[in-house]
Amino acid sequence: MTLSSLSMRNAKRQARDYLVYFVTMVMTAALMYSFNGLVFSQEMLNLGKMMEVLPMVVTIASIVVVCIIAWLVQYTTNFMLSRRSRELGTYILIGLENKQVAKMFFRENLIVGGAALIPGLLLGNLLYQGLRALVLSLFGKPFSFTLGFSPKALALTLCYFLLIYLMAQRKSRKRIRSMKIYDLIYFERKNEEAVIQKSSNRKKLSIISIVLGVIGTLLIMAGDLTLGLIGAGLIIAFLYGFFASFASSVPAYFEKHSEKKYQGQTLIVFRSLSAKLAAMGVVMATIALLFTATQISEGAGLIFRAMFESRYEQNSCxxxxxxxxxxxxxxxxxxxxxxxxxxxxxxxxxxxxxxxxxxxxxxxxxxxxxxxxxxxxxxxxxxxxxxxxxxxxxxxxxxxxxxxxxxxxxxxxxxxxxxxxxxxxxxxxxxxxxxxxxxxxxxxxxxxxxxxxxxxxxxxxxxxxxxxxxxxxxxxxxxxxxxxxxxxxxxxxxxxxxxxxxxxxxxxxxxxxxxxAEDEKETASEIATIVFPLYYLALALTMTAATILTIQQLSEADRYRRQFNLLQKLGMDREDMEKALRKQFAFFYTLPALPSLLISIPFLLNMCGAADSGSLVGASHPLILLGITFALFFFIYAIYIFMAYSTMKRNVLP
Amino acid sequence: MLKVENIEKYYGSANNVTKALDRISFDVADGEFIAIMGSSGSGKTTLLNCISTIDTVSAGKILLDGVDISDLSPKELARFRRERLGFVFQDFNLLDTLTIEENIGLALSLTYTNPRSVQKQVQAMAQKLGITDILNKFPYQVSGGQKQRAACARAMVAGQSLLLADEPTGALDSKASKNLLEILTRMNRDMGGTILMVTHDAYSASYASRVLFLKDGRIFNELLRGNRERTDSYHEILNVLAMMGGDISDVI
Structure with a gap:
């Protein structure tokens, strides 16, 4: 068997084992292609004078998306590396050089990326038609479905993908090259270790981070750019501090209230959760940050749209x-x-x-x-x-x-x-x-x-x-x-x-x-150039964050399976096991979403307040806009949670 | 307490049937310490799985205090396991995210014991087994012997009456093995626990009051220790094993 066929086989396995990741890569390709389609479409540029800025705005959004997805790919490949260290160690043990293994691993990932591109581009073409229809309807122009590939959009999407993989593989390449057989083969999973051991420090950190979070939110709401930037910095500090201290606060809490942990499934749920959080506190904070950005992009998109449309409606009599x-x-x-x-x-x-x-x-x-x-x-x-x-x-x-x-x-x-x-x-x-x-x-x-x-x-x-x-x-x-x-x-x-x-x-x-007529065009251009890219960003952000959470959760399948097998032997009811699994999921997925809500709700309300009086009324009432924002966000999030939960339930419950 | 009547267990499909257990019958009285010996593939783990209700028998009956366990619904079986059975496995089977105390307390929380009294009961059991100093540690921070003692504590803390041990010394060194076997003896003698231990190690089996020898899914021999010294019993077990080495089962 040659190394390339081994890469091929591993790639297939990877796509199967990490289906959620693969689906996200397909969706990323589709999103990128569809927006690139807009960039290169003469039809779109001809719609209005303001549409000239569309290529620039979309390109900026795409670059942000490339960075985020590169992080996702890097995170996932690193994660796979850890999970497969024994296998990689075996390759080196039978005489392959680290360099060859690194190359094989890169090739494997490139195959997965390439495989995601094909359905992604097909889907992207359909998505592009959808986007076209939306933009044309904004301008009140007729839409007719036309199939056909834009070679330029295709080339740009390929470039972005290559960039994503090159950025993402740098780290894992270095890691494989410097790995030793012993470390790889005897890579054992570590158990829970508190990030911050001393309880006084932990308490201090959690209090400080919450205070920073409150100040940060207030500063953002102040509406001043400099203060807003400082506020954003403080909020980032809050998220990281909060998750670093939270993971160790749970065991500390139960040390004090030992009677609480022996109630129902609490013990199983919270210990699994705190073990997971201790290992991925930083990732959780980053995910909370991505969620905050998602909700703000989505909400800002909706608010802008409502403002533009309301302005148009009020004047267009x-x-x-x-x-x-x-x-x-x-x-x-x-x-x-x-x-x-x-x-x-x-x-x-x-x-x-x-x-x-x-x-x-x-x-x-x-x-x-x-x-x-x-x-x-x-x-x-x-x-x-x-x-x-x-x-x-x-x-x-x-x-x-x-x-x-x-x-x-x-x-x-x-x-x-x-x-x-x-x-x-x-x-x-x-x-x-x-x-x-x-x-x-x-x-x-x-x-x-x-x-x-x-x-x-x-x-x-x-x-x-x-x-x-x-x-x-x-x-x-x-x-x-x-x-x-x-x-x-x-x-x-x-x-x-x-x-x-x-x-x-x-x-x-x-x-x-x-x-x-001019006002209508201008409003349509504003929506197309400001609102659509915001949605594009929001979608990519949600998918990345939800994918990482889901990969994390599914990767625990083996441990969960062992855990539930043992619990079955010890006589736990199946209903109780399902309840425990559901609770574990609920907490795991709520944790990063909760702080993001606390930040984005006041931020978006403040943003609504900045709109002209009387412009956000009726169906565009701030509370309705916020409702739609979070409904959209949780809808996409729920798809991932449901995918993860159903797979998990099937695989781990005896 | 436990009555095993003519149980049979088959594996595989219609064309390729493996008989794991072949008309096995025996009784276990309250407070007995029984060892089941046999080489790998002899059916001893299958037997233990059937008794522990994790697996079902193909024919025959298993009665516990007069109740046929095959008549019980899954919910009743779960309840039966958590209230009546304690398990000790070769690879400890402790949850690595829980501390030793929590691993032991888990058995109590499954029986819906009042959460306030859990810690006390765990402490009391830990005291008996000499593991109070490791209660706050995680499984990866303690030795194999300590882990197995924690598993023993979990197996009895909720008042379970039948302790099922599957090669409990399999992953321990000789000193830890001896220590554990002494603890099992104490649990049997002082705490009144009935123990059913599966092992292929003659030394371990010599601690039991009765040893059943399994070969190819059938009971090949039975040895009662009576009042004899443990060392005598050990030699006798070795003799039986030597005899089993040949294909004597065909003769019987």
Whole structure:
């Protein structure tokens, strides 16, 4: 038998014994290929201007994924080395050189990697089609399924894989080369040894690490970049300290409360767990860190998406808006003239927005909202709109008709502001008259972000009152029954021509231009370039961490089998054995996930808080977003746990 | 206490049957110390497995205090094992993640003993077997002899009445073997434990009050020690073994 055929046979065995690892490598190849497909797709790049950054973002994400997966491969191969030391020792014993064994081992791993690539690429192609469909639907473009390999994406995926294996094999190669036969053949498993022996030190370390964790979380929540970085450092210190001290705290706890350990299956469950943790405290901390990163990436992805979509939805009631605070702005006049030529009058409206000006209290409603809720007073005065304009705009947008009684005013605002104003009934002074409160309406009305129709709210007043008030800005708004392809580009060109003629710098012009079609494209681009790579990262991180945990758990199969065989002889009920195994699993998989939840929940809530008020509402409520984040995370995690548990139950219970 | 009636055990498929036990019958009285001897393949471990309910017989009956163990459900069998049987194996079979104290206490926690009294009972048993100083150590930190004594403690701590020992001195040096056999004798004599020990070592068997010789799955001979000295018994065992060396079973 040649060495290569031996490598081949070992590779087959490896793929079978470490099926979870193999499946993860297949999924990694699929993910990498599909995202590389996006990088090289001209179709994607043509979708929008912002999509140009997609290749860069995906490449950065891929490099991070390469590093993480390299760690996984390195960890797994090292782990296999330890498990197979006797076998490797035997090779050297029968006369192979260390160099040859190292080469054989590398070849074996490369075969497994190569074997994972083939189904991975096929799956990746399907995944790429899925991604394409998603991106195209974001841009409102039709999708048709096309099969075909992208050679460039394939080449890049191969490069990444080679990089992963080269990075991962460095360590194991060195290790095999310096191994001695005796060490290999008589490599015996060590038993539980506390990482930190002295109980006072242990206590100190666990207290210090928890304090660091709390401070770290608070610093991250402070929202300052430098503080956030320090906070992240502290959290990493917390995780490592916590797991180093936790493994030895369990035996210490039972030393003190010996009666507790003899209850039910406690003894078996906790001793196995603490033995495992003592051996892999550092790995557990790293996994907790990966989980934290996963949850934050996933949550951030969801929050960003919700923010982008909410912004789009809140503004997209009009197809086109041109606005300027300068009454006779020439560029605006040109734009409106151009628009009027193409959009009939029934689909558009030109109107003014006014300020309710008084010497004393200027924005009586704005300051009320700011006091009661989270609101930024963009205009320092309450904004007003003529009722006739309001009625026309409502008709244009297809909203129900409303009436305004003389001597009254209405408020049109975002839904979240309506909730703040639920007890509002004040009379306001405007245009020299007193107006009574007449009601609130909350349909979408371009009141968000660019504040065309007021920032969050606007007062609807009788026409003569508005006319007697101070001018704020002029608006041209249109809602066309059909999309107008290419119109926006031409409009911009017309406006630019005016600006060029007047030798204006763009930013000096008091002009606001909004196109729903452009906004939709921009939102889609943002989601594709920011949110998708975050999900990509999150998936790779979860798979890596869950794989390592599962390999660790399955590698204990022999020991568990011996343990349960003995327990059967000693007369333990099968139900109790199942219970013990279930508990062991539950604790083992909960431990790294728990601290990650404690960090990511406040972090994500804080991130939601940074979003504009009123943008995360309804199905995008922060708690719902968090719920989805953790549901997604635990769904993938549960697949791994289930795979491990069912294999384990089949193999170890007598 | 234990009654073995005409038990038979076959292994293998229809075309290739191995008869591991062939119509074996014997009784064990309360407080007896019985050794079962035989060369490898003679069926002694199979016999022990059948008695310990880990394996089932193909024919015949095993009665413990009048109860046929083949009538018991798996749940009853588990209960039977944890309450009535104690095991001592050749390779100790201690859990390496548990301390010696916990390994012994495990037998008590399986019988749902009040957790508060476990430590006391373990201490008391450890005192009798001279292993109090290693209770907080892990199996890998103590010697083979100490491990086997811990296994003995586990086998009796929950009040089990029948101790089944499978080559208990197989992995021990001669000094530790002697020490263990003396402990087994004490457990039999002073604590009233009934012991059934399987061994192929004549020296070990000489400690028993009765020795059954197994060959090719059948009882070949039986030796009662009576009031004789252990050394006499030892020589007699050797004589029987010498006799067994030839193919005498065919003659009988």
């Amino acid at each position: 009009f197809d086109l808006m041109i606005s300027s605070g300068t009454p006779q702005e020439e560029a605006m006049a040109k734009g409106v003239e151009f628009a009027k030529e193409r959009i009939s009058e029934e689909y558009s409206r030109e109107y003014n927005i006014y300020f309710r000006e008084e010497t004393q209290n200027t924005d009586v409603i704005g300051s009320y909202i700011a006091k009661k809720g989270d609101y930024y007073r963009y205009y320092k005065m309450d904004t007003l709109m003529k009722f006739s304009d309001y009625a026309a705009l409502r008709k244009l947008l297809g909203y129900s008709e409303v009436t305004l009684e003389p001597g009254k005013y209405l408020i049109h605002c975002q839904p979240y502001i309506a909730r703040i104003l639920k007890d509002w009934s004040q009379t306001v002074e405007a245009g020299g008259s007193s107006l009574e409160f007449g009601g609130i309406y909350t349909e979408r009305f371009a009141q968000y972000l660019w504040c065309v129709n007021g920032h969050g709210y606007i007062l609807i007043v009788p026409d003569e009152i508005a006319e007697a008030s101070v001018f704020s800005h002029r608006v041209y708004a249109a809602k066309t029954p059909e999309p107008m392809d290419g119109f926006y580009g031409e409009l911009k060109e017309q406006i630019s021509a005016v600006l060029r003629a007047k030798d204006y710098e763009d930013h000096n012009v008091d002009l606001f231009l909004y196109s729903r």
